[in-house]
Amino acid sequence: MGLFSMAFAGGSFILIGAWESLSSSSSSNKPRNFSTITLISTFFLSLLFIIDSFLSFFNAISSNDKLGSSLQLQVLAISSLFLMFSLLGLLNFFSKSYSFPYPLLNLILLFAFFEEFLLFHLHLKDSTGIENRYYDLMLVPISICVISTLIELISPDSGIPKLGRGLGLILKGTWFVQMGFSFFTDWIAHNCDLGYKSRGNYTIKCKGHMDSHRGGAIAVLLFNCHLAFLVALICGVFSVFGRNFVGEGNYSNYRSLGAEMQRMENQGRFTLDSDSDDGGIAEIKQEEGDAGLRPENGALEVGINGHGSHSVN
Known part of the structure; x- marks a missing residue:
């Protein structure tokens, strides 16, 4: 994946996560069901990932890169799980003869997120590359998606897990965009260079030990900025759409404090x-x-x- 691929994938994750977060509080959204827009977006994004994995796979074979080809097979398996999830979910909307239960769709989605977590956790590339620090930080939004999907599997009527998964997807998308600019532009750390073995197998090497530490520290600092941006975004959106998240209470028995004080004085x-x-x-x-x-x-x-x-x- 290059700069355009990562930026496009990150932007797609941001849009899907934003829609998931906003639809989690919508009263028109049916319980125990996924949004049609989410399923269609996941279908097309998974299909693009599969096409990109096939291109990288054949490029790794032509470059005699065994590690790159095996890595693309893992990406292909994860994308296939997301594609299966979206297809089965769409069949529930457009087909009357086939109906897949909601827990089954949630279980497939949970397996897809968990396999993605293992892919970034193991990162079978060069262990000394700076890109591994970016992959380690990617585990945070993926963990949020895994935990939210697991909670939704246990309590499907709650809208909080969908909100958490949406926020995790937004953070995942912004970090995808950040990795694209950090890997494939001049924004890379000083004295660090990007080296290719194949289209999908690359590593970032730094000249000295201090340069490697500085590159890793920059990655952590950038991730903290992304978290701060997400918190500010949540506060701003909640201030606008807060009425949809907080239920209306019964204030019919409320009496003002001034009236009570006047009664005591009398x-x-x-x-x-x-x-x-x-x-x-x-x-x-x-x-x-x-x-x-x-x-x-x-x-x-x-x-x-x-x-x-x-x-x-």
């Missing part, structure tokens, strides 16, 4: 006066109340509801 005011200078007893008054305690000249006068009073010496 029930009575108690005052405590300090002892007078001539040694008199403190005077306690209750105003505007139903009952009151009024100590006057050493006698405690009790009045209840305004009906008479009793004095206690």
Whole structure:
């Protein structure tokens, strides 16, 4: 894959992930089902990956690159799983005689993501190449997709797993675009060069040990920038479409705090006066109340509801 292939694949992942994230909160989206737009987009993207893998496979055979040919067979297997997932899902929409259960489609999608995780985790290319650091960081969005699909398999009625998978696909797409520019343009780390063995088998070698460390550090820094961009994007989109994610509550029994405070003030005011200078007893008054305690000249006068009073010496 070259710059155009990675940029196109990354842009496609971003669009599919954005649609998955937005459709996860849509009330019109049927539960236990995949969106038709997602299935059609996955079908065409998987088909393009298969065509690109065949081109790289035959190029590796002509270049006598056994590692490159075996690597393209793995990519071909992963793309075939995604293609199978999209085809079976589309049959549920356009065919009345065939109906594949939703857990089966989710299981195929889970296997495809897990096999993709193994491909980037093992990365059978040169272990000393800088591109391996980019492949290690690619495991983060793929892990998000694997965990989200697994949760959706357990609780298919929830929209949160689809939202998580959409965000994982967006991060995966932006990182695909970043890898394309980092590998095939002048944005590559200084003192590092890209070397080809075949169309699909390449490695990035740096001149010195410090150059290799700097190249890996740049990769981590770029990935952190992508994460920060995704968080800012989520906050902005959530501020616009937040009503679709948060359910409406029942506020019929709500009473304002000012009314409650005014009610408490109307029930009575108690005052405590300090002892007078001539040694008199403190005077306690209750105003505007139903009952009151009024100590006057050493006698405690009790009045209840305004009906008479009793004095206690």
